[in-house]
Amino acid sequence: MKIRQQRWFNALRQLLVFLLVFVLISALVDQWRSRTIPHQVVSAEPMTLLDGTHVDLLALSYEQPVLVYFWATWCGVCRFVSPSVSRLAGGDHTVVSIAIASGESERVHAYQQAKNYRFNTINDPRNTLAQAWGIRATPTLLILKHGEVVSSTTGITTPVGMWLRLQWHALSFND
Amino acid sequence: MLSTSRLWRRWRRASAAALLSAITFLFLAASAQVLAASAQGPLPDTGWLTVPEHPDASVRLSVTGERAGNRVNALLEVSLAKDWKTYWRSPGEGGIAPELEWQESSNIQRVEWHWPLPKRYNLLGFNTLGYEGALAFPLVLHLDDPAQPAVFKGVFTLPSCTYICVLTDFDLTLPLENPGTMRADPERSHRFQQAYSQVPRDTGALSQTAAYWQADRQRLQVLATAAHAWQNPDVLLDDVAGALAEVQLEPPSIEVQGEQLLATFELSSWRELPDLTQLPIQITIFDNSLAEEVTVTASAGPAPVTAQPAMGLLPMLGFALLGGLILNLMPCVLPVLGLKLHSVLNAGTENRRMIRGQFLASAAGILFSFWLLAGFLWALKATGQAVGWGIQFHNTAFIIVMVAVTWLFALNLLGVWTLRLPGAMNQWLATRGDHSHRGHFVQGMFATLLATPCSAPFLGTAVAFALGADTLQLLVIFTALGLGMALPWLTVAAMPRLATYLPKPGRWMSIMQVVFGIMLLLTSAWLLSLLVRLWGGSIVAVTATLLVSITLVLIGRRYGAKVLAVTLSTGIPVITAAVLLTTVGSGRFSLPESHPWQPFEQAAITEQVNAGHVVFVDVTADWCITCKANEMGVLLQQPVYDALHAEDIVLQRADWTTPSSTITDYLQSHGRAGVPFNVVYGPGAPEGVRLPVLLREREVMAALQRARGQ
Numbered sequence: 001m002k003i004r005q006q007r008w009f010n011a012l013r014q015l016l017v018f019l020l021v022f023v024l025i026s027a028l029v030d031q032w033r034s035r036t037i038p039h040q041v042v043s044a045e046p047m048t049l050l051d052g053t054h055v056d057l058l059a060l061s062y063e064q065p066v067l068v069y070f071w072a073t074w075c076g077v078c079r080f081v082s083p084s085v086s087r088l089a090g091g092d093h094t095v096v097s098i099a100i101a102s103g104e105s106e107r108v109h110a111y112q113q114a115k116n117y118r119f120n121t122i123n124d125p126r127n128t129l130a131q132a133w134g135i136r137a138t139p140t141l142l143i144l145k146h147g148e149v150v151s152s153t154t155g156i157t158t159p160v161g162m163w164l165r166l167q168w169h170a171l172s173f174n175d
Numbered sequence: 176m177l178s179t180s181r182l183w184r185r186w187r188r189a190s191a192a193a194l195l196s197a198i199t200f201l202f203l204a205a206s207a208q209v210l211a212a213s214a215q216g217p218l219p220d221t222g223w224l225t226v227p228e229h230p231d232a233s234v235r236l237s238v239t240g241e242r243a244g245n246r247v248n249a250l251l252e253v254s255l256a257k258d259w260k261t262y263w264r265s266p267g268e269g270g271i272a273p274e275l276e277w278q279e280s281s282n283i284q285r286v287e288w289h290w291p292l293p294k295r296y297n298l299l300g301f302n303t304l305g306y307e308g309a310l311a312f313p314l315v316l317h318l319d320d321p322a323q324p325a326v327f328k329g330v331f332t333l334p335s336c337t338y339i340c341v342l343t344d345f346d347l348t349l350p351l352e353n354p355g356t357m358r359a360d361p362e363r364s365h366r367f368q369q370a371y372s373q374v375p376r377d378t379g380a381l382s383q384t385a386a387y388w389q390a391d392r393q394r395l396q397v398l399a400t401a402a403h404a405w406q407n408p409d410v411l412l413d414d415v416a417g418a419l420a421e422v423q424l425e426p427p428s429i430e431v432q433g434e435q436l437l438a439t440f441e442l443s444s445w446r447e448l449p450d451l452t453q454l455p456i457q458i459t460i461f462d463n464s465l466a467e468e469v470t471v472t473a474s475a476g477p478a479p480v481t482a483q484p485a486m487g488l489l490p491m492l493g494f495a496l497l498g499g500l501i502l503n504l505m506p507c508v509l510p511v512l513g514l515k516l517h518s519v520l521n522a523g524t525e526n527r528r529m530i531r532g533q534f535l536a537s538a539a540g541i542l543f544s545f546w547l548l549a550g551f552l553w554a555l556k557a558t559g560q561a562v563g564w565g566i567q568f569h570n571t572a573f574i575i576v577m578v579a580v581t582w583l584f585a586l587n588l589l590g591v592w593t594l595r596l597p598g599a600m601n602q603w604l605a606t607r608g609d610h611s612h613r614g615h616f617v618q619g620m621f622a623t624l625l626a627t628p629c630s631a632p633f634l635g636t637a638v639a640f641a642l643g644a645d646t647l648q649l650l651v652i653f654t655a656l657g658l659g660m661a662l663p664w665l666t667v668a669a670m671p672r673l674a675t676y677l678p679k680p681g682r683w684m685s686i687m688q689v690v691f692g693i694m695l696l697l698t699s700a701w702l703l704s705l706l707v708r709l710w711g712g713s714i715v716a717v718t719a720t721l722l723v724s725i726t727l728v729l730i731g732r733r734y735g736a737k738v739l740a741v742t743l744s745t746g747i748p749v750i751t752a753a754v755l756l757t758t759v760g761s762g763r764f765s766l767p768e769s770h771p772w773q774p775f776e777q778a779a780i781t782e783q784v785n786a787g788h789v790v791f792v793d794v795t796a797d798w799c800i801t802c803k804a805n806e807m808g809v810l811l812q813q814p815v816y817d818a819l820h821a822e823d824i825v826l827q828r829a830d831w832t833t834p835s836s837t838i839t840d841y842l843q844s845h846g847r848a849g850v851p852f853n854v855v856y857g858p859g860a861p862e863g864v865r866l867p868v869l870l871r872e873r874e875v876m877a878a879l880q881r882a883r884g885q
Contacts, residue, residue, distance in 0.1 A: 007735065007736045007737060008736050008740075010737070011736055011737050011739070011740030011741075011744075012740070014740065014741075014744070015740060015743075015744045018744060072271070072340065074266070074268075074269065074270055074271035074334070074340070075269075075336070075340040076269040076270075076301045076303070076336065076340075077336075077338055077339060077340070078340075079269075079301070100342065101271065101342055110445070110446055111445060113814070114445030114446070115445065116813060116814070127332075127342055127344075136228050136229060136341055137339040137340060137341045138339065138340045138341075139339070154339055155338055155339050156338065158752070160751070
């Protein structure tokens with residue numbers, strides 16, 4: 001009986017090591033990719049969504065963590081990430097996307113309609129906003145909290161990872 | 176006479192002087208130019224530019240020194256690190272073209288940008304056209320005044336993608352101090368010419384190029400005739416105005432007959448398609464030793480080529496053989512073949528007669544099952560019922576049996592459960608010994624049964640042909656399918672020596688057995704998932720939990736906790752990922768209320784259409800799983816759901832669960848033998864737009880629009 005317990009314990013320990021290594025590696029990769037993204041986001045210019053309503057990301061980030069999603073209609077990988085972001089946007093979270101160099105607002109709107117993407121979008125046809133934020137690549141996901149970038153990741157992100165990150169920052173929001 | 180000769184002499188002297196002075200002048204002029212050129216120094220060149228944020232891409236702009244009139248040749252070179260790609264001027268939906276802004280330049284009227292021939296890339300399932308590694312765009316700068324200095328000043332925006340995409344802006348400034356007196360640099364001229372030779376243009380190598388647009392089929396055909404026979408041609412399509420920018424173009428299907436080439440593009444877009452007959456289209460055609468680009472305007476209608484004769488029985492037989500053969504590689508069948516070879520190895524490979532007999536028996540089992548299937552389908556067809564590949568899956572009992580069989584078989588392969596026959600039966604089998612081939616015959620039938628949920632390439636084509644053909648052809652095609660599938664077994668039967676070439680039994684076999692076991696477990700899970708629609712999710716979830724628990728307990732008992740932990744730690748993330756992947760893009764989980772369907776009434780369709788309404792007809796049946804999939808996956812999903820609720824739409828449903836001669840006649844009038852079947856009628860299409868068997872959101876939306884006459 002004792003031997004059996006020991007075996008279970010060993011297996012559990014191996015599992016934990018696997019998990020730890022996975023988390024560590026993905027954290028390191030994200031860290032390396034986000035080296036150009038400044039923590040403090042200063043954006044003086046007023047931003048409007050596709051439907052014309054004004055949005056203040058910094059002010060929103062003092063109410064709840066804000067998921068900011070940089071994407072483009074021409075970015076192949078974004079097609080794998082956008083549906084997950086769209087689903088998150090349908091929930092309780094604040095999600096705002098920024099469409100880079102994807103044409104006029106009317107075009108981006110039509111694209112989102114066609115693909116059934118339900119997130120709010122700020123159009124950045126000249127890629128100026130993204131550059132001001134230090135975003136070099138799409139798809140990039142940032143989490144804004146209390147006016148600061150607390151998390152960022154570029155490339156394919158799993159829906160679970162995305163949700164967990166957001167959930168984590170929502171739980172620790174008032175700390 | 177004398178005066179004439181004097182005059183002649185004088186004229187000669189004068190002309191000699193003139194010639195001398197002309198030569199002197201030319202020499203002087205030339206040396207002045209040489210002086211000027213040497214005074215000018217090296218030719219303008221930005222050198223290789225990199226942006227610190229994206230070191231994997233670098234760009235260089237230089238002039239070659241060649242000038243013709245006000246045209247100056249320049250070369251825009253791009254160098255990309257491994258795995259990075261950039262795009263062609265019309266990159267396809269999944270890409271964005273590089274851009275060059277040069278409006279801040281001075282003394283430059285126009286910039287001609289030439290695009291070398293791109294390559295096709297498939298990036299994560301999206302077809303794009305682009306370049307990788309080193310590439311050079313030939314530019315021709317048109318100056319306002321070549322005698323005056325000019326400055327090229329602008330921004331080159333270079334998109335580059337791997338699994339992420341980066342837009343990089345390069346500031347390019349290139350002053351041409353004295354464009355009039357530049358001298359060509361042979362090395363740069365060579366590079367320019369080399370790049371320019373990669374640019375497709377109209378050299379007249381094609382004696383005829385024409386495009387044909389069929390708006391109703393969203394199909395564009397290109398017909399081209401060259402001087403030589405085509406070898407390995409490909410065709411690209413775009414337009415100067417960028418109207419095709421949003422159009423998704425899959426690589427065309429290309430048919431070649433000697434010098435004539437027919438390329439057929441199926442167009443689709445998330446926006447409305449433009450009228451291609453009003454648009455100058457650029458057609459780029461290339462082959463092993465040809466790259467042409469011509470601009471044409473499409474005419475309406477299909478290409479005027481003699482239609483290929485409908486595929487005959489003989490090529491169909493080839494398809495059937497091939498389709499059957501490929502079935503062996505499908506995850507549902509591979510384990511059976513593997514197990515068979517396994518048993519041969521265990522029994523020893525010496526007894527060739529025995530091996531031959533066993534494999535022949537299995538092959539016969541396969542062939543017999545295909546005949547059974549043919550007979551079954553023939554009977555259904557004869558009674559006017561829906562027929563198709565995998566029709567038995569409409570039967571719940573059949574699915575339950577298959578779930579049980581695949582699961583038990585998988586457990587067997589994983590070595591955690593062995594079939595123990597009652598003693599008497601064992602004895603009976605023992606007395607039969609190797610003379611009984613019944614078991615092997617049944618194995619062959621089992622392999623076929625496992626194969627039916629899998630549809631291999633070519634299989635669908637062959638089965639569809641068989642169903643449309645007469646009884647004899649149906650039998651012949653199904654025999655070919657069976658022979659194709661039995662081919663590996665027959666090969667071993669013909670040459671039992673082959674079995675001895677297999678590696679000696681060892682560790683690899685136990686690994687293979689586990690792999691086959693997992694394949695079968697997945698098959699079993701898929702079969703179980705079919706029951707969700709019949710039983711509801713909760714019962715299936717309970718069943719699945721029960722089966723998984725039993726499997727895990729058996730694994731734990733047989734191999735111990737460590738193997739179980741490894742199974743869990745690898746299995747859980749894989750299953751989670753799989754579940755997430757299948758749910759991505761499928762939209763919301765909860766479905767809205769069903770549509771308010773009216774019963775089918777053919778006479779009412781014309782009335783409604785005359786009143787300006789759109790009529791959506793859905794022919795369905797309760798036992799038709801594809802119909803359910805269409806409903807849940809498309810009809811009850813946005814944006815189709817809302818579109819079907821529009822005020823001008825009338826929804827009619829024809830229920831074919833029980834035989835109905837009206838509906839059968841209606842189906843037959845549209846050349847269909849089964850459900851699902853959907854038609855949209857409207858002022859724009861009074862004869863009706865037929866939708867494909869498997870509905871897709873885009874096609875439904877397009878059909879509604881067409882029916883409205885938009």
